[in-house]
Amino acid sequence: MKKNIAIIMGGYSSEVAISLKSGNVVYQHIDTSKFNPYCIHILKEGWFLVEDEQKFPVNKHDFSVDFKGNKLTFDCVFNAIHGAPGENGVILAYFDLLGIKHTSAPFYQMALTFNKRDTLSILRKYDIPTAISVYLNQGETVDVDTIIKKVGLPCFVKPNNAGSSFGISKAHTKEDILPAIEKAYKEDSEILIESFLDGKEVSVGVIQCKDETIVLPITEIVSENDFFDYEAKYEGKSQEITPARLTSEEESKVREVAKKVYTVLNMSGFSRSEYIFVNGVPHFLEMNTVPGLTEESILPQQAQEAGISLTELFGNAIESSLNS
Incomplete structure (x- = not known):
């Protein structure tokens, strides 16, 4: 029997529009021979299942929906909310209380990594180079x-x-x-x-696949702007070169530190972290635990370079969650 998957998108932060775009890409690429996907908009004005421009309110007591005369419940939640309340772990604690599985790391890890200050404090204890x-x-x-x-x-x-x-x-x-x-x-x-760290910037995706931690092909970021800002990320003002133009030594170093960061922070699910090379040493900037998931986004680019389709990428996340 096919599992019902709620793809949550939107959120309460400035990233709402980007999240809705990511969530819809997930919806379009989920394998419907295995799963029944539903778009759930989590917005300040309300929570709704959206289908064919119709809105069906979500019952927050048990995260169910009165959908076309039947009570619809979900076997798994695919988290595509950038920012609050998805990336900071708040809504994931709610799902944990309800006993509903989700594709992200545990809520504490999400809250920790969303807080740049606390993340840096932990990583410095493990001798991960960072900015001052x-x-x-x-x-x-x-x-x-x-x-x-x-x-x-x-x-x-x-x-x-x-x-x-x-x-x-x-x-x-x-x-x-x-x-x-x-x-x-x-x-x-x-x-x-x-x-300011002056050097080559790279973005490194790390995922779990079949209980194995995998570092995806690395992306080099070359921004047309003064830094990798919103325009550079989302409006084409940057080059994203996958695989990155790194020496074998640089690639080995950043792969090693990216895997160490993922492990030290007790992560699971998707992550994408940024590093800048200073004198050949990768310095950690920050981690994104709900990275962009559109076809143009960095993590999907990296997965494609590794021979992983979006359908496989999203399906693996769901199956890993259901089997956990």
């Missing part, structure tokens, strides 16, 4: 001179809990820092200020 950073909470006094003394110029100012490069600025001068902080605070009450 300063943390601020909204309302704290900002001493620009002290910040510059620690991280230098240029530096990056970013929200601590946000994705898709929303709220990120590259500050080139002392005068740039306060406006950059204000911009970041529009996305989050916690911010992170990091030293």
Whole structure:
């Protein structure tokens, strides 16, 4: 009997439109000979199953839907929500309480990796190279001179809990820092200020397939803009070269550290992390646990290079969840 799969998409953050696009690509590529997929929009204005432009409200007590006269329940949830409440683990804790399986890592791992500050704190204990950073909470006094003394110029100012490069600025001068902080605070009450790492940037996808941790082919990021911002990610202002132009030594190093990061953080499901090479050493930037899943997105590009179709990629995630 085919399993009912709820593909959750949307969310409560600035990434809602991107998430809806990812979720619809998942819906289009799921193997319907094995699964019955349903699009579930999780939005601030409500939770709905959407089919043929009709909306059917989700009963939040048990995550069921009164669908065409029958009560519809789900065997597994495919998480395609970028940002809150999918990528930060909140909705996954809800599914755990209901006993519904999902394709993401456990909710604690999701919450941890969504918090850039906490992720970096753990990885530094395992000698994973990172940028130098300063943390601020909204309302704290900002001493620009002290910040510059620690991280230098240029530096990056970013929200601590946000994705898709929303709220990120590259500050080139002392005068740039306060406006950059204000911009970041529009996305989050916690911010992170990091030293600029000058080097080749790569994105590394790591997935689990049949109980094995697999590092996918690596993508090199060459942005036309000052950094890999929203335009570069989603509006064609970058080159994404897969496989990356790395020496065998560079590739070996970044594969090793990417697998170590995935293991140290006790991850499962999808992840895509960014690294910058400084003097031949890959420095960890951040991890995305619900990466973009459209045909143009980096993780699907990497899977394709590895000979894995979108149908196989998504089907593996569902089957791994159902068998866990």
